[in-house]
Structures are given as C-alpha cells and as structure tokens.
Amino acid sequence: MNNIDAAGSAHSDIRDLRDAAFTAEVLRLLDNKTKPVGALGRLEALALRIAQVLGDAQPVLREPQMLVCAGDHGLAGRGVSAYPADVTWQMVHNFLSGGAAVSVLARQHALALTVVDCGVRREFEPQPGLLVRRIAPGTADALVQGAMTPEQCAQAIANGREIVRGLPGNALLLGEMGIGNSSSAALLLARLGGLDLAQCVGPGTGLDATGLRHKREVLSEVLARHEQARSPLDALAALGGFEIATLVGAVLEAASQRRVIVVDGFITGAAVLVAHALQPWVTQRCVASHESAEPGHALLLHQLGLSPLLRLDLRLGEGSGAALAWPLLVSACAILREMASFDSAGVSRQSEAGGGTA
C-alpha cells in the first residue's frame, strides 16, 4: 500500500510548529511571570506546547472533545485478555449511560463525550452521544489473516478524519474500548518501534503470569505470521483494530487542524505511533497525559519522544488518564494568560548578586 496516497497527501499542512521567534516570545513571557525562572517546572513546557499548537501566546482551550473509539478484536478469541469480548459492548453502554470512569471524569471536567462504534460485535440502539461507523462486527483473527483488509483499514482512517471534522473545539482527548486491544498495541509497538515483542506485551486487563506467557506466545505467532506487514499502514491493517485505525485518522485530522491532542494510555498511544510513522510532526500537537502501568507504555512514549504529565499507575484506558490530566492543560493556559509579569506587578527581578547566571 502507498502510505503517501492513503494518508499523506491530504494533510501536507502538517509542518514543524517550532517557529523559533514565536517560541522565544512565549519563553520570554513565561520567564517574565512573577516567579523564579522555571519555577512552574513542566507546567511551563506544557504551556509552551499548547501555545505552539494553537499559534497563540495567550491560548484558550475551547470545547474540548473526548472521543472514545470502540471495536472488537478477533484475537480476543485466543485467550489474550482476562475478560470476555462481550465486555466491549457492555462498557460502551456504560459509557453512554454515564457510569464508566471516562463518563464520570468527562462530566467532572465538562468534556463533551462522543463514543464511536467502529466495529463492536453487537450493534447498539441509536442514542445520544453514539456515532456509528461500523466497519464489521469485529476484526478478523490476526493469527489466521490480517485483522483488517487494507480497504477496511483505509475506511476506518477516513472515518476518524471525518468524525474530527464534525467536532467543534480546539482540543481532542483520545479514548478507546476494545477487549484484546492491548495485544494490537503491543504488536504495533514491536513492529513499528523495532522492539522485542516480549518487552511490549503486558497483562492488559490483568492477566496472571500464566495468562501473560500465553499472550506472549500467541502474539509472537501473530507477529511472525505478518512478517511482511512492515509499512505503517500494512502493520496497522494486519495487527491493529477498527478503533485504533479510526483513532489514527482522528489524530491525523486533529493534527492537521492544529488541535491539541491529549493522548491517553497504551492503546491510544499506539494509534499515535502509527500516525507519527505516517506524519512525524503529529507528536508536536500531542500531550501525553500519563504513563500507564502497562509496561510497554513507557517504551512507546519514549519512541514518540513524549513525557507523561502524570504517573498514577492507571491501567484502564477509555480516555481516563487524558481526562484526569485535562485540568493541568487548563492551568497551563491560565498561567500564560493571567499571571502578572514582574513589570506589571511591580515585583523585583532576580538580584544581580544571587543570580549566578553571569
């Protein structure tokens, strides 16, 4: 498959955002705030990142959208998850009825929640908050054939782009649901990151040592079965899932529109890894909300060159970590917009004697 045609040419507007003059201006503004230089730590880097994405030294985050993509996995039938595949459908109901972790946190932080059925095994009644972009009732068993055909994969990416085009606001928070999808994430990380598979595979929903050993064995067979699937799109089709491919499209579109993208855990991170392999600049628009307890996640963040805001030992997904980190993004913007400068507040600057910078 031709990566450029399928995912590149339509968004050649994704370019390097690190405009040197603008960056220097934001850093000057931050340094002139009434605090010792650098004293707000990584919140300052976060403020700079958001200012760069939005192209505004006084950034305002508007109408944040939590997008939770859901899909089922043929591989779930191979005992790679501690939970049955039915849980995907059941949890989507829970998301929509307001009882899931992501529902609670999205409500708390006034994040609009959209759930997408990208290909869950059972269908849903139409209901508010649910978009239906079903490719098929679950992916194929990747141990036997590619999880998706190239056409299905391209359609899922196109769906993700179209969904983001229809959402308001300038910030997109990523979430997912799909029993078995930590397997897809591990496979994509191993393949695209060139890492040893064993390091990338973890307990997901909570496999014990025996379960984890079995998961590693199955996934190593899957990876060998798809030895030829090396380009980002081929790997995504062979090893991914409908919800992951839809998220890849969402990331590409949000990045090309200069939205701030708040990445959740291991699975949404895998979608960003694919998008990054297609368009390296996408990560400049991304904020890593947290580092999950899933062991592959730290490796994945390293590959993306992103440092997580939080380490809370979360291992849930759904978008829960992205929602939890959201207030930090709001605070970073408020610091840039509202905090006084030494001049405006009449506060003395660092004294020459104690400065130690000479």
Ligand SMILES: Cc1cc2ncn([C@H]3O[C@H](COP(=O)(O)O)[C@@H](O)[C@H]3O)c2cc1C
């Ligand atoms: C009740 C429940 C709620 C969840 N919410 C997110 N996940 C998470 O677990 C799944 C990935 O782990 P694995 O690959 O081991 O199946 C994904 O659906 C992910 O979103 C959940 C899992 C369960 C069981």
Ligand SMILES: O=C(O)c1cccnc1
């Ligand atoms: O980090 C995640 O996103 C994650 C970890 C375990 C299970 N589900 C999701």
